[in-house]
Amino acid sequence: MNTLVSPAVADATPHRIRIFTPGRIAAWVVLAAMLVITLAPLWMVVKTALMHSADVYTESAQILPTDPTLANFKRVLGFMTGDESRALGGSGAEINFMRSLGNSLLFTSIIVVTQVSFAAMAAYAFARLRFPGRNVLFALFVGSMMVPGVVTFIPNFILIKDLGLLNTMVGMVAPFCLMQGFSVFFLRQFFLSIPRDLEEAALLDGASYTYIFTHVVLPLSITPLATIAMLTGINMWNEFFWPYLVAKDEVQQVLPVALQSFKSQTAQGQPDWTGLMAATAITVMPTILLLVVLGRRVVESVQFSGGK
């Protein structure tokens, strides 16, 4: 199954010439409504994050903040003491979002760099080199995609615990950084499409396979490497379950885990909505930024990943 976008086909003449048919107008209205429904929660997050805690009860339904303040952002980023924040009506929950932000960045970048490198190495071997057991091993790698997480997380948790790696960065990244079936599969598909002539010329010149991999194949593969790095990055930035299991400790928490525990701290009575929404807004920011900077690439990568 292959669902690559092909612009040549997309740009062909539309089969309808009329532009303002009732059907089209209706479709536009529904599409616009869906876009509003998509954006409304995000707007409410930002708006609430800019509100004073005390105003939550009176102005929660307003579309614009009446008296915007940055206090909530200061609070969650740790530029304000617990006492100061309580005085402003916050929960005084002292979650250090800067630290979690750092953890998340480290967690994500370790996995992206290692997983993509190891996947590229394995994918090249599977695509171009002959070795005994190649096909069986590749089938097993691809088969690993079919095993649902719910099966492996208990043994993996026990393994990490036995190794004494609970609450460590190594324990958090371990199951993701060495191997991910999809990354190997995806890169192998691309390597197979590189013309063999290029490598054979290098081989005749006496180049080793390692040299060909690093000097011929990798430079030709910047786009697929970037695609798989981005997909891995998005998934890992959002990963909640595994870090939640192995690194509940505050010092090691990644953003989604910190956000969840920030929310649980205020379980008594009404949550600290303005603080929570400021934290949410901070966590959303990198994704929005990614879309603004690399929009087309992100959209195409996600479509691509579905085309496996």
Place this chain on the structure above:
Amino acid sequence: MADPAPRSPHALSPTRRSETLTAWALVLPALIGFVLFYALPTLRAIEISFTDWNLLRAPKFVGLANYATMLQDGKFWQGMKLSAYYVALNIPLQTVLGLFLAVAMDRLTKSLFVKSIVLLPYLLSNVLVAMMWLWMLDPLLGLVNSLIDGIGFERQPFFGGADQALLTVAAVNIWRHMGLVAMLFLAGLQNIPRNLYEAAALEGASEWQMFWRITLPLLRPVMVFVLVTSVTGSFQIFDTIAVTTNGGPQDSTRVIVYYIVQNAFSFYKMGYASAMSMTLCIAMMIYTVFQMRVMKASENDLA
């Protein structure tokens, strides 16, 4: 590569030997990862499912006892039922809305801006999405309830109501996944040759007929992919529930994966949790094979 001197066919030439060595060296890190975190854990999960183990004492072999307990456990069946119910709520609406969005975008706009907005919810984590909607749907202060109140209806508890909590979780996840589904369908739509539509239009086919006779049948491979991945994904829902309802109110959202995680990490019944996860895994594999068979996934009408 040409060898300088012919050898016996069984001995590897130096070039071949170095090729094999290089290959194994390149595969090694991924192989270690595969063995340590996929292959052995899968086998170990099977093994653990035959034991009684709370992590403190040594595991005790109990044969099929966990599976027998499971069949008698009302909460297990309840969890399975809730998961199935959740999938039944989630998938049809998500697929239809995604398909609608895809067709609308295909016809109306190529705007990257629109595509980015459509895809945005999927790029956010489950935790973030849950947090946003917890606020939007808050019974007292949430925007949605203010609107409902404003037009004269009764405020709804949403996540807090036993009869509507699971429905609310489903709605939130439809919001998150609709755009992804739309993007996958859109990619599929753009592979359908436009001249098919032109020919149909010349024959006087209506818009509606073209959708049912051309678009939908030719989208079948994408449809299979979307259904298989979204159904198995929905069956594993956990994050949203962990943030919003914790299985409540009155166990109304204690879906099977939530119950498995509770057994493993709150009650420390590793064996029992593993037995349930093996069962869930087998159920999903049967579903996947069934779905691919029924929809003849490997055949392509465009070829």
